[in-house]
Amino acid sequence: MNQAALHRLLTSKEGIKGTHPTEDLFNIRLATNLSLIKTLFFSLYPESLKNKIHFHNLLDSMEQLFELRPDELKTLDLKRIEQGNWYQNERLVGMQLYVDRFNKDLNGLVNKLSYLNNLGINFLHIMPITTRPSGESDGGYAVNNYHEIDPKFGTKADFLALTALARSKNILLMLDFVVNHTSDEFSWAKKAKAGDEKYQNYYYTYPDRTIPDEFEKTLPEIFPESAPGSFTHVPEMDKWVMTCFNSYQWDLNYSNPEVFIEMLGNLVKMANMGIDVVRFDALAFLWKKLGTISQNLPEAHQLISLFRLCLQVIAPGVILLAEAIVAPRNIIKYFGEGILEGNECEVAYNASLMALLWNSIATKQTSLLYKSLMEIPAKPNDATWINYIRCHDDIGLGYDDDFIRDMGWNPNAHRKFLLDYYCQGLEWSPAKGLIFMYNPKNGDGRITGSAASLLGLEKALEEKDKVAINLSIAKILMLHGIILSYGGIPVIYMGDEIGTLNDYSFRTNEEHKNDSRWVNRPVQDWKIVDKLKSKKNHSYKIYSGLKKLIQLRKGLPLLADNNNLVLHPSSNSHVFVFERTRESGGLWVVSNFDEETQFLEVAWLFSIGISFGRNPKDLITKKDLVLNEGRLKLSPYQHLWITID
Numbered sequence: 001m002n003q004a005a006l007h008r009l010l011t012s013k014e015g016i017k018g019t020h021p022t023e024d025l026f027n028i029r030l031a032t033n034l035s036l037i038k039t040l041f042f043s044l045y046p047e048s049l050k051n052k053i054h055f056h057n058l059l060d061s062m063e064q065l066f067e068l069r070p071d072e073l074k075t076l077d078l079k080r081i082e083q084g085n086w087y088q089n090e091r092l093v094g095m096q097l098y099v100d101r102f103n104k105d106l107n108g109l110v111n112k113l114s115y116l117n118n119l120g121i122n123f124l125h126i127m128p129i130t131t132r133p134s135g136e137s138d139g140g141y142a143v144n145n146y147h148e149i150d151p152k153f154g155t156k157a158d159f160l161a162l163t164a165l166a167r168s169k170n171i172l173l174m175l176d177f178v179v180n181h182t183s184d185e186f187s188w189a190k191k192a193k194a195g196d197e198k199y200q201n202y203y204y205t206y207p208d209r210t211i212p213d214e215f216e217k218t219l220p221e222i223f224p225e226s227a228p229g230s231f232t233h234v235p236e237m238d239k240w241v242m243t244c245f246n247s248y249q250w251d252l253n254y255s256n257p258e259v260f261i262e263m264l265g266n267l268v269k270m271a272n273m274g275i276d277v278v279r280f281d282a283l284a285f286l287w288k289k290l291g292t293i294s295q296n297l298p299e300a301h302q303l304i305s306l307f308r309l310c311l312q313v314i315a316p317g318v319i320l321l322a323e324a325i326v327a328p329r330n331i332i333k334y335f336g337e338g339i340l341e342g343n344e345c346e347v348a349y350n351a352s353l354m355a356l357l358w359n360s361i362a363t364k365q366t367s368l369l370y371k372s373l374m375e376i377p378a379k380p381n382d383a384t385w386i387n388y389i390r391c392h393d394d395i396g397l398g399y400d401d402d403f404i405r406d407m408g409w410n411p412n413a414h415r416k417f418l419l420d421y422y423c424q425g426l427e428w429s430p431a432k433g434l435i436f437m438y439n440p441k442n443g444d445g446r447i448t449g450s451a452a453s454l455l456g457l458e459k460a461l462e463e464k465d466k467v468a469i470n471l472s473i474a475k476i477l478m479l480h481g482i483i484l485s486y487g488g489i490p491v492i493y494m495g496d497e498i499g500t501l502n503d504y505s506f507r508t509n510e511e512h513k514n515d516s517r518w519v520n521r522p523v524q525d526w527k528i529v530d531k532l533k534s535k536k537n538h539s540y541k542i543y544s545g546l547k548k549l550i551q552l553r554k555g556l557p558l559l560a561d562n563n564n565l566v567l568h569p570s571s572n573s574h575v576f577v578f579e580r581t582r583e584s585g586g587l588w589v590v591s592n593f594d595e596e597t598q599f600l601e602v603a604w605l606f607s608i609g610i611s612f613g614r615n616p617k618d619l620i621t622k623k624d625l626v627l628n629e630g631r632l633k634l635s636p637y638q639h640l641w642i643t644i645d
C-alpha cells in the first residue's frame with residue numbers, strides 16, 4: 001500500500017470522513033507522511049544543527065504552500081484521494097503539443113479544444129510555456145521563471161482560464177517541471193553571476209577545472225555535437241558551472257537543502273495553477289557524484305520521493321511523471337522500490353516499449369521486443385505508463401547489449417543498421433529520418449523524424465507509390481493501436497493524428513538549426529484538418545483510423561491499467577501478441593510487423609485462449625476471424641483487437 005492508499009484508508013474512516021475541513025486533512029496527511037519525509041530528508045542532508053533548521057523551514061514552507069493552494073483544487077485533491085488510482089483509467093487519452101505550433105497561443109489552444117475533444121483527447125501535455133532566454137532555449141527547457149507565462153503564449157490570466165476550462169470539461173493537464181536545471185538567466189543564476197556566493201552554491205560552481213575535469217572523466221555527454229563537455233566557463237563570475245545539457249542550462253545543486261526547499265515551492269506554485277500531472281523533466285540527473293555517471297543514483301530516487309511525499313501532503317491530487325529515458329531496468333525504479341514502492345512517480349514514460357517498437361519496424365522481427373519486455377520487473381500496482389511512439393525528443397537506441405547478442409546480432413553493427421535504416425543510410429529503406437547527436441568518438445547516435453516520415457509516408461508520397469502509402473498508414477495505425485491498448489495512458493504526438501511529415505525549416509532557423517529534433521516539431525497544418533471531411537486521403541485515413549481506436553479503447557474497461565497485461569511470445573517471429581486479461585475472456589492484440597503476409601497456427605491461438613469455438617472477432621473491423629487452412633492470415637502490418645464470446 002503506498003502513501004496515497006494509506007490516506008484513502010484514513011480519510012474513509014468513520015469520524016474522519018466528512019467531518020473535517022480540508023485544513024485538518026492537511027494535518028492528517030502530514031502525520032501520515034512525516035516520518036518518511038524526515039527519514040528521506042536526513043538521509044540526503046545529514047543531521048546537523050544547520051540541517052535541522054532547514055528541516056523546520058521545510059515544514060513551515062509546506063504549511064504556507066498548502067495555504068496558497070486554491071480551495072477548488074483542495075476539494076479536487078480530496079475527490080482524487082477517494083477515487084484512488086484515477087490515472088489508470090481506460091478513458092484517458094493524451095496528446096502532447098506545443099501551444100504556439102498548435103494554434104498560435106493559449107487562446108488559440110482553447111479555440112481548438114473541440115477538435116481535440118472530437119478525436120477523443122482528454123489529457124494534454126502542454127510543452128513549456130514559461131519565460132525563457134530569447135534565442136536558443138532548448139524549446140523552453142531552459143527556464144527563466146517557473147510561473148511567468150512567456151508573452152508569446154499569452155498571459156497568466158489566459159493560462160488560468162485554460163486550466164479552469166479544462167477542469168470543467170474533465171480534461172487533464174500536464175506541464176513540465178524542469179527540475180534538474182534553470183536557464184542562465186534565472187534570478188538565482190543572475191545573482192550567482194553577480195558574485196553572490198549563496199546563489200553560486202545553488203549550482204555546481206568551481207573556481208578552476210580541477211573538479212570539472214574529475215567529473216568529466218565519467219559524465220556522459222548528452223549533446224556531444226552542440227554542447228560537448230559538462231561544464232561551462234562563466235566569465236562574469238570567472239567560475240565553471242555544471243551544464244550537463246546545453247551551456248545555458250545550469251544544473252541545480254540538490255546537495256544544498258535550500259535548493260530542494262525552494263524548488264518544492266516552485267513545484268507547488270506551478271501545480272497550484274491547475275496542473276494535474278507534473279512531468280519531472282530529466283529527473284535521472286538530479287544527483288551528482290564524482291566518479292559516477294551521475295544518473296539514476298540512489299540519492300536521486302530519495303530526492304524524488306521527498307518531492308513526492310511533500311506533494312502528497314500539500315496537493316495529493318497531483319501526480320508525477322518520470323521522464324527517465326534510461327535502461328528498462330532503471331526506468332522501473334522511478335516508481336519507487338522497497339519502502340518507497342509506489343511513493344516516487346505514479347507514471348513513467350514507457351521509453352523501452354517505444355524504442356523497441358521502432359526496432360521491430362526496422363527488423364520486421366519481434367523477438368527483441370518480447371525478450372526485453374519480459375525481462376522488465378513488474379511495476380507496482382499503483383503505477384502506470386505513458387505509452388507513446390513519438391514525442392518531441394529523439395529515439396535513443398538504449399537496448400540491452402546482451403539481449404541484442406541473444407538475437408545473434410552484434411550490438412554495434414545492429415545500432416549502425418538502425419541508424420542507417422532510419423536516417424537515410426539504406427537505399428531500400430522506406431524511412432526518412434535524421435541523425436541526432438552523432439558522436440564520432442563512439443559511433444553513438446540517435447534518431448529523429450516524424451512518425452509518418454520514419455514509417456515511410458514521406459518517401460511513399462514523393463514517389464506517388466500507392467502501395468507504399470497504404471503500408472505506411474497501416475504501420476502508423478498499428479503502432480498507435482499498440483499504445484492505445486498496452487496498459488497505461490496513451491499519448492499521441494501533435495500532428496501524428498493527421499500523418500504530419502518532417503519539417504525541414506529548422507535548418508534555416510538560427511535558434512533551431514543545431515538541433516535536428518526540430519524536424520519533428522512542426523506547425524500544425526489546419527488546412528489538412530479542414531479538408532479531412534472532403535478529402536479521403538492518407539491524412540483522413542490516419543485520423544479516422546485513430547479516432548476509431550480511441551473510441552474503442554474508451555469503451556473497454558479491461559484496458560484500464562489493472563496490471564492485467566500478458567505477453568504471448570508468438571510462434572511467428574514477425575508477430576507481436578499480448579493480452580489484456582480479465583476473468584472471462586480478455587482482449588488479444590495482434591500485430592504483424594512484416595511487410596509480407598504472415599500466419600498464426602490455430603493450435604497456438606488456442607493455447608493462448610483464442611478458441612475458434614468461441615467465435616473470435618476483431619473489434620476494430622467488427623468482423624469474425626476466419627481461418628485459412630487452419631491458420632489465421634495476417635496481411636502486412638495488420639493489427640487486430642480480438643475478443644471471444
Ligand code: GLC
Nearest residue numbers: 138141178245281282323393
Ligand atoms: C528532457 C526534454 C528535452 C530537453 C531535456 C533537457 O529530456 O524532453 O527536450 O532537451 O530534458 O531539459
